[in-house]
Structure formats: structure tokens, C-alpha cells
Amino acid sequence: MNSWIHPGLVISIGGLLIPFIPWKKVKQAYFLLLPLAGLAILVATSAGVFGTIPAWPDSLYKYNVPFLQYTLDIVRINKLSMLFAYVYVVAAFCMNIYALRVKNDWEHVVAMIYVGSALGAVFSGDFFTLFFCLEIMSLAPFFLLLFRGTKKSAGAAVRYVLWHHFSGVCILAGVLLHSQQTGSIEFTTMPWGWGGEYLGSNLILLGFVINAATTPFHSWLSDTYSEATPSGSIYMTAYTTKTAIFCLIMTFSGVPLLMWMGAIQSVFALFLAVLENDGRRLCSYHIISQIGYMVAGVGMGTDMGINGAASHALCHIIYNALLYMGAGCALVVVGTAKFNETGGLYKYMPISFWLYMIGGFSISGFPLFNGFISKAMTIEAAELIHNRGVYLLLEGATVGTFLHTGLKLPWNIWLQGRDEPRPEIRAKLKDSALNTPVHMLVGMGVLAFLCIFLGVYPWILYDMLPYPVEYVPFTVTRIFSITQMFIFAFLGFWFLRKLLGGHLGYVIDTDWLVRMPGMKLIQFCNGSLLKFGSFLDRSVVKSSAFAVSTLRNPSIEMRLTPTAVGLGVFVTLILFVIFLLARIGV
Amino acid sequence: MNKLRVYPKKLFWRLYFIVLVVSLILDFLWLYLHVFHYHFSFQYIPQFFAIFGLLGCMLLILIAKAMGIILVVDEDYYQKKSGKSN
Incomplete structure (x- = not known):
């Protein structure tokens, strides 16, 4: 039964038509309809219109195309890919609402191609x-x-392109090695170890790990996401890293290295987040930190670990888009999300503040918000394998997450203990409590609703997970311990809040190790190498000019000056040697 | 104009301290009544999560600030370092 319509194809090819629709209202409606069309296909697929989806880990295959000596399985539908696909299209819908007024149509096109290719992956x-x-x-x-x-x-x-092409090349090289060894290109569980025979696997792992922004390869994320357009960055938060998590679950679940990398990453990113001055860069570090939970869950490889990673990826896309939108609101309305410039915006943008806080509570993992039902699952998985180190790192990261996204960012952007924003920011605001464009608030509102809905009624998500869920989220122990932890984390924040204020500066990250040598190389090329090159160039031109002038007008040089005689002897000798060498060579 | 409201400070602080005290009491009470089911022995220390939250939060800020002495640089660090090459 080959009748499946690929939602990724619908969204990305449909996206190409956006600039050619002349009527503005139709264009906006069409832009919103695209992800809904994808959603409709997915719902039909779930309902079994295109064939039943077997239980995990079995899959339904479509479109098998012969290619060289292999067969391409262009479409493979299983429970995990459906889970990711659902959240991709739902998130795309909310992001499209948020980006509705963006004037550049090509931004829409690119975003839709991005979403479509993520679905394809x-x-x-x-x-x-x-x-x-x-x-x-x-x-x-x-x-x-x-x-x-x-x-x-x-x-x-x-x-961005350099990092991702490097990871792409790693994946391709790994795949080629792997297919040469095993004759298979199936995208499935890979053998993993340290020896040379696992080189292919390790290259693929490296590629996925860079894509997932795992420490120490995380710096591309904080570096680039904060530089995109306000709405463009929202799309970026969701797809690349979560697709990498999907790939890791499919290929490398149960690799202990990943468990530790994830746990360390979840805490490491928080240290850098303390120093951060830019709201969107702070949120970027939180993406990295949250991905740490997923990577750790994948590394544990237990049923609960995988379930935790998958559900956290889903919840993370929803609340992180919301957080980025919140910080983006400040950027759109007052032109900056830097902590040393903002503060006191609450009076003028209260709705975006409260919607942001829903995202903040969700990412922290407050009970009744969606972070709680997924993050706690990963932490519980660490408890169940009795790994104290990983447990303490992940639990500590929970405190840090609350400190930053729940407290530091909203405090610095909306409050800072000021009733009024700074005068230069105040000048950009209307005398109204509704400075944020309404369509942005609607986009955030839908996501905020999903955060709370999944947090209160998680079973709809649990039913979609690959393994059957035996986990009970709402126990007295878990709710109480996490709540008490946050209450006291707030106290710690309040004592030290002065240290978390805005200050100008840029935080050096691990990419320093790559960027500095790269910069030095470019400087060397631009400086010394270029000088040497032009010296070489000049001397060749000079000597050839001399030779040409001598041959054309020998009378000038015919005078038997010592230089002329010497040069004549020298040239004759060289010609003679060349002649001899040529003879010997023959 | 000033119909615009600032955030509800007083209400927040009152609620906060009530919740804080209640959580402290509940922890002792429930620990005594064996309500909790933890996986590690250290989680059974009285007020473990309160201490963990408070200390974790403060240590995170202080250590990061110490790291910041080296790691925080000028805003245009890379632009300046790259000099005229860009």
C-alpha cells in the first residue's frame, strides 16, 4: 500500500507557493493551513487509513526505491516518528501564528522547507x-x-553552516564505512564501542552529537540562535536538535557515554547561562541544558529512559518555543532583550509576562506543567538505575533551570524591582497594557495552553510513547520534593539577585577553541602568507620582464658587462643541465 | 493614565512565606509518617530538597561568577580579535 502522502513534502513544497499568492489575507490563511494539512495527514495515519502502525519497535514501510545496490526506505512510520511528527506540525502551527506578520515572504518559505525536511528526517x-x-x-x-x-x-x-556541514560530513563518512562493513544502510540501532571496527558508528555518533548540541560541541547553538530574526529563531529552537535526539534514540540508545555527556551538559550550560546578558542567548543555553536530559535518557537506554527522552523532546519543543517567543516579544516591541537595557516592562506587557511564566514553570518542571511529567520521568529513570552521579547532576540542573528561566530572565526583562522601564525604552512603548502584537500573544497562548494541558492530563502523551508507561507522575514524594526545592531556590536567587543583573559583556564558550585558531589561520593567510605570495609574484614578474626585454632588444644588453656575461653563462648552464636531465630521463 | 498595574508584590511575598513555612513543617511531618518513597538514602535526610535547592542555587551563581572573571569579555571580542580581516 503505497498511498501515503508525505506531510513533509506537502509542507515544504506548499511553502514554495507562499510568495506567489497576491492577496495578503489568503496568503496568511494559506500559511496557517500548511501545518494543519500536515496534521490532518498524521491524524489519518494514526487512524490507520494508510495501514496500521505496528507496536514499537516495528515499523510500517512505504516508498521503497532501489538506489545503487541498496534500497531506500524513504518512509518508515513507527510510534516514535509519529510522536515527533505530531509535535513538529503542532509547533509549526503555533510558530506560524507568531510569525504571521513577518514581511519577508521568503522567511516563511525557508521556515516551511525547514519544517518539511525535519519531518522527512x-x-x-x-x-x-x-x-x-x-x-x-x-x-x-x-x-x-x-x-x-x-x-x-x-x-x-x-x-552555522560550517558546524553542520562538518557534522554532515561525519555522518556521511560514518554511513559509508558502516555500509561497506555491513552492506546495510538501514537507519536503526548501531553497534557501538571504542575500537577501530566501530569507526563508522563513532563518526555517525559524532555527527548526531554535534547536531544535538551536546557539550563540548554545543556552542554553535547559543552562538547562532540568538542572532536569527525574532520569528526565525523560534523555528530553529525546535527542529535541528530534536531531530538529532530522534536519531540518537533510533541508533545509539543505551550508550553509557551519552548518559554522562548528557548529565554533564545539563549542568554545564547553566554555569554559562548565569553570566549571560542577552535573553535569547540565555534561552539558548537552556535548550542545551534541556537536551542534556534527553541525551542522558537515551544513554540510559532503559524503557523509562527512552520514554523520558522522547516525551521530554516533545514537551521541550512546546515550552521552549514559548520561552523564545516571550524573549522575542521584548525584542520586537522594545528592540532589545539585553538585561542591562530592559526591566520594568511588566506594566506595559503583562500578558506576555504571564504567558512566558507558564513556559518558565514548564521548563523548570513545576507540577501541573508539562516539564514535570517528562523531566521527572528522566530523573526517575536515573534513580531506577541507581546512578547517584547522574541523578544529582540532573536534579541540580532542575534547580538551575528554575533559577534562570523561571527567575533570572523574567526578573531582568519584566521586573528588576522597577515600576517603570528605563526612559529610552519607555519612549518606545505605548500607554497601554497591550504593547505586544496580538497575533504573537495568540501563538504564545496556544503553546501555553498545551503546556498546561499536557501537564494536567499527561496520559494523552504517555499513550503516544514507544514503550508502555508504568510511571505515575503525580506522587506526593515527587510533587513535594520538587516544590520545596523551588521554594528554596527562590530564596537563594533573592539573596544573590544583584549578581544576576545585566552587565555588558560576551561569554566565551567552547567554540573559542575552534574560532581562535581559525581566526589566526585567516590572519596568517591574510598577512604573512599573502605577503610571501605577492613577493613571489613580484619577483617572477620582474625576472620575466627582464628576460623579455633582454630577448627583444638584445642591443642594450649586448654590452659585455660582467652581469650580462654572468647571466649568459648561468642561463646556458641551466639549459645544459635541463638538456642532460631530459636525456637521462629518456 | 495610570490604570496600568505593577506586579502584585505584597500578595506575592505573603503567599511565599506561608508556602515556605508550610513546606518546612510538611517535610518533617511526612518524613516522620513515612509518606515519602525515595530511591537513595541521602534523600531521606530531613529537609534534603530545601537544602539542595538553596545551596545548589547559590553555589551555581557563585561558581559561575568566579568563572566569569575569565570567561566574560568585551562585547565585540571576536570582531576586535579578527581585526581588519573581516
Whole structure:
């Protein structure tokens, strides 16, 4: 039964038509309808219209195309890919509402191609299709960054592409090695170890780990996401890293290395977040930190670990888009999300503050918000394998997450203990409590509703998870311990809140280790190497000019000056040697 | 104009302290009544999560601030470092 319509294809090809619709209202409606069309296909697929989806880990295959000596499984539908696909289209719908008024149609086009290729990646059943989709995914954000139009964003765009093409090359090289060894390109569980025979696996792992922004390869994320256009960055938060998590679940579940990388990453990013001055960069560090939970869950490899990683990926897309939208509101309305410039905005943007707080509570994992039902699952998985280290790191990251997204960011942007914003910011605000454009609030509102809905009624999510869920989220122990932890984290924040204020500065990240040598190389090329090159160039031109002038007008040089005689002897000798060498060579 | 409201400060602080005290009492009470089911022995220390939350939060800020002495640089750090090459 080959009658499935690929939602990724519908969304990305449908997206291409956006600039050619002349009527504004129709265009906006069409833009909103695209993800809904994708959603309709997914609902039909779930209902079994295109064949029943077997229980995890079995899959339903469609569109098997012969390619070289392999067969491409362009579409593979299983419970996990359906879970990711659902949240991709639902999130895309909310993001489209938020981005509705963006004037540049091509931003919409690129965003839709991005969403479509992400869907293609989660539905791909072989590594070549996956690689193809990942490559498109690595190009789309390049344009979202360029459309911002600043010099910084152009630089970030180039760095983004460099990182992702490096990871792409790693994946391709790994796939080629793997297929040569095993003769299979199936996108499924990979053998993993340290020896040379696992080189292919390890290259693929490296590629996925870079895409998932796992420490120490996380810096591309905070570097680039904060430079994109306000609405473009929202799309970027959701797709690339979560697709990488999907790939990790499919291929490397149960790799202990990942468990530790994830746990360390979840805390490490928080240290850098303390120092951060830009709201969107702070949120970026929180994406990295939250991905740590997912990577750790994948690394544990237990049923609950995988369930935790998958459900957290879903919840994370929803609340993180909400957080980024909240910080983006400040950026759109007052032109900055830097803590040393904002503060006191509450009076003028209270609705966006409260909607943001719903996202903040969700990411922290407050009971009755969606972070609680997924994050606690991963932490519980760490408890069940009795790993104290991973447990303490993940629990500590929970405190830090609440400190930053629940307290530091809203405090610095909306409150700072001020009743009024700074005068230069005040001048940009209307005398109204509704400075944020309404469509942005609607987009945030839908996401906020989903945060609370999933938090109160998680079973709709639990039914979609690959493994059957035996986990009971709402126990006295868990609710009480996490609530008490937050109450006291707030106290700690209040004591030290002065240290968390805005200050000008840029935080150096691990990418320093790559960017500095790279910069030095470019400087060397531009400086010393270029000088040497031009010296070489000049001397060749000079000597050839001399030779030409001598041959054309010998009378001038015919005078038997010592130089002329010496040169004549020298040239004759060289010619003679060349002649001899040529003879010997023959 | 000033119909615009500032955030509800007083209400917040009152609620906060009530919740804080209640949580302290509940922890002792429920620990005594064996309500909790933890996985590690250290989680049974009285007020473990309160201490963990408070200390974790403060240590995170203080250590990060110490790291910041080295890590926080000028806003145009990379632009300046790259000099005229860009």
C-alpha cells in the first residue's frame, strides 16, 4: 500500500507557493493551513487509513526505491516518528501564528522547507534519505540567519553552516564505512564501542552529537540562535536538535557515554547561562541544558529512559518555543532583550509576562506543567538505575533551570524591582497594557495552553510513547520534593539577585577553541602568507620582464658587462643541465 | 493614565512565606509518617530538597561568577580579535 502522502513534502513544497499568492489575507490563511494539512495527514495515519502502525519497535514501510545496490526506505512510520511528527506540525502551527506578520515572504518559505525536511528526517528509514534531509535542514537556518540582515548574523550564518556541514560530513563518512562493513544502510540501532571496527558508528555518533548540541560541541547553538530574526529563531529552537535526539534514540540508545555527556551538559550550560546578558542567548543555553536530559535518557537506554527522552523532546519543543517567543516579544516591541537595557516592562506587557511564566514553570518542571511529567520521568529513570552521579547532576540542573528561566530572565526583562522601564525604552512603548502584537500573544497562548494541558492530563502523551508507561507522575514524594526545592531556590536567587543583573559583556564558550585558531589561520593567510605570495609574484614578474626585454632588444644588453656575461653563462648552464636531465630521463 | 498595574508584590511575598513555612513543617511531618518513597538514602535526610535547592542555587551563581572573571569579555571580542580581516 503505497498511498501515503508525505506531510513533509506537502509542507515544504506548499511553502514554495507562499510568495506567489497576491492577496495578503489568503496568503496568511494559506500559511496557517500548511501545518494543519500536515496534521490532518498524521491524524489519518494514526487512524490507520494508510495501514496500521505496528507496536514499537516495528515499523510500517512505504516508498521503497532501489538506489545503487541498496534500497531506500524513504518512509518508515513507527510510534516514535509519529510522536515527533505530531509535535513538529503542532509547533509549526503555533510558530506560524507568531510569525504571521513577518514581511519577508521568503522567511516563511525557508521556515516551511525547514519544517518539511525535519519531518522527512523523522520518517526516513535509511541513512541516505536521512542524510539528504539533514543537509536541507542545515541550510534552511542559514537563510533564517541571513534575513536578520546584520553583520553579526551573517557571520553566525556562516558558522552555522560550517558546524553542520562538518557534522554532515561525519555522518556521511560514518554511513559509508558502516555500509561497506555491513552492506546495510538501514537507519536503526548501531553497534557501538571504542575500537577501530566501530569507526563508522563513532563518526555517525559524532555527527548526531554535534547536531544535538551536546557539550563540548554545543556552542554553535547559543552562538547562532540568538542572532536569527525574532520569528526565525523560534523555528530553529525546535527542529535541528530534536531531530538529532530522534536519531540518537533510533541508533545509539543505551550508550553509557551519552548518559554522562548528557548529565554533564545539563549542568554545564547553566554555569554559562548565569553570566549571560542577552535573553535569547540565555534561552539558548537552556535548550542545551534541556537536551542534556534527553541525551542522558537515551544513554540510559532503559524503557523509562527512552520514554523520558522522547516525551521530554516533545514537551521541550512546546515550552521552549514559548520561552523564545516571550524573549522575542521584548525584542520586537522594545528592540532589545539585553538585561542591562530592559526591566520594568511588566506594566506595559503583562500578558506576555504571564504567558512566558507558564513556559518558565514548564521548563523548570513545576507540577501541573508539562516539564514535570517528562523531566521527572528522566530523573526517575536515573534513580531506577541507581546512578547517584547522574541523578544529582540532573536534579541540580532542575534547580538551575528554575533559577534562570523561571527567575533570572523574567526578573531582568519584566521586573528588576522597577515600576517603570528605563526612559529610552519607555519612549518606545505605548500607554497601554497591550504593547505586544496580538497575533504573537495568540501563538504564545496556544503553546501555553498545551503546556498546561499536557501537564494536567499527561496520559494523552504517555499513550503516544514507544514503550508502555508504568510511571505515575503525580506522587506526593515527587510533587513535594520538587516544590520545596523551588521554594528554596527562590530564596537563594533573592539573596544573590544583584549578581544576576545585566552587565555588558560576551561569554566565551567552547567554540573559542575552534574560532581562535581559525581566526589566526585567516590572519596568517591574510598577512604573512599573502605577503610571501605577492613577493613571489613580484619577483617572477620582474625576472620575466627582464628576460623579455633582454630577448627583444638584445642591443642594450649586448654590452659585455660582467652581469650580462654572468647571466649568459648561468642561463646556458641551466639549459645544459635541463638538456642532460631530459636525456637521462629518456 | 495610570490604570496600568505593577506586579502584585505584597500578595506575592505573603503567599511565599506561608508556602515556605508550610513546606518546612510538611517535610518533617511526612518524613516522620513515612509518606515519602525515595530511591537513595541521602534523600531521606530531613529537609534534603530545601537544602539542595538553596545551596545548589547559590553555589551555581557563585561558581559561575568566579568563572566569569575569565570567561566574560568585551562585547565585540571576536570582531576586535579578527581585526581588519573581516
